[in-house]
Amino acid sequence: MSRRLAQASALVLINLGFLNIWFSNLNTGALRGICSPIFYCHSCPWATMACPLGVLINFSRLQIIPFITIGILGLVGTFGGRLVCGWLCPFGVLQELLHKIPTRKFAIPARLSYVKYALLVVFVLAVPFFWPNAPYTFCDGCPSSVIESTIPWAFVAHWQVTPGMFGGFTPRFWIRISILAAVVVFVILVSRGFCRVLCPLGAIFSLFNRFSLFRFRLTYSKCNNCGACAKLCPVDIDPVAQMNTAECVRCHECTITRHIKMGIS
């Protein structure tokens, strides 16, 4: 319950621009020069802060070092590792909701988790650095930005020009929609599939998971290896054997079993 509250609060805070509905003079763009640690597109009409991946890509394109972004991500990662993924990320919430659709579910091999590191290095850092004008950065195919920016702006643009009509969708728009559709299907079938396989921000935070300040602790006296916590885990790891590994999104689901606790250690 507290996790859902935190996720809802994060969604509201990252979308403070919606207050412009009532307070038209509110300038919510003031904070867009700083990145949030949350995977949320800054091109969203309501977005409060910048997306860290977008900032990394843009700075990589300009071939300068984003000190503030590195600092923010590093501090957040040092504090809680992937705590943000489990507790704040709106796209994580969406994945959890989509995965509740009753269909056959699949497990994925653990090797696939390395794909997100490759995406981070190639499509967030290398491609924009070496080919600044190339339209194949991570942002260009980001499913989160399709939901938060591409679709809203497409509607807004067409309402402004020809109200009530939705024509003018470019081929690029449909490519992005198809990427989103593929990710949605993937997420319905595989629990937290995007976080585990595709999310470059998760790849950054996962580097801190092993030694972050907040981490899980196991009470060995209470554990009888029943495997109940492993069944609850949304990312299909065994919390007893693989506690605080890079794949753990710190969602706290395993703590229901009472022999795993989270805290500063």
Added chain:
Amino acid sequence: MKIINPGRAARPLGIALLVILFAGAIGYSVRSVRYRVDQVPVGEFVVTKLSLNHSIERDSQGSFTNPYVEKTSLSAPSRRTPTAAKVSGQKPAKKAAPVVAGKEAKPKPTVKKPAVKKPLSRTVVPKKTQPKKPSAKKPVVRKPPPKKPAKKPSAPAACPT
């Protein structure tokens, strides 16, 4: 005798080091890092904001430009003049040096020197310090003529946000 487990001691130390490192990166950026965009030094905050709208690019020479400012001839000077006005009024010496690194402390003594020389020039040797007398009055005179900062058109250090 208490035995310290080196494995356990390393983690808090590492965390402390990382916190210092990352907080230092933020502090360094806020305090020192400036990029010239259309000859105006701006901080990382502004560069981030500009980059979100693709309003900043590298030109062929490697310097940063705002393509949307260049296209309209009126907007380019209008953007520069307010910063120039602020510079002439407040701290011309400060804004001369720090283009990229934050060495803002050097110009400060140049402003303070004439104020210190006032009692020296009046009390000790009047003949030798004849040229210093007007220099002592400079702080009063300096305010009206904004020529000095105009002659040294070095860009302002302060972030125009």
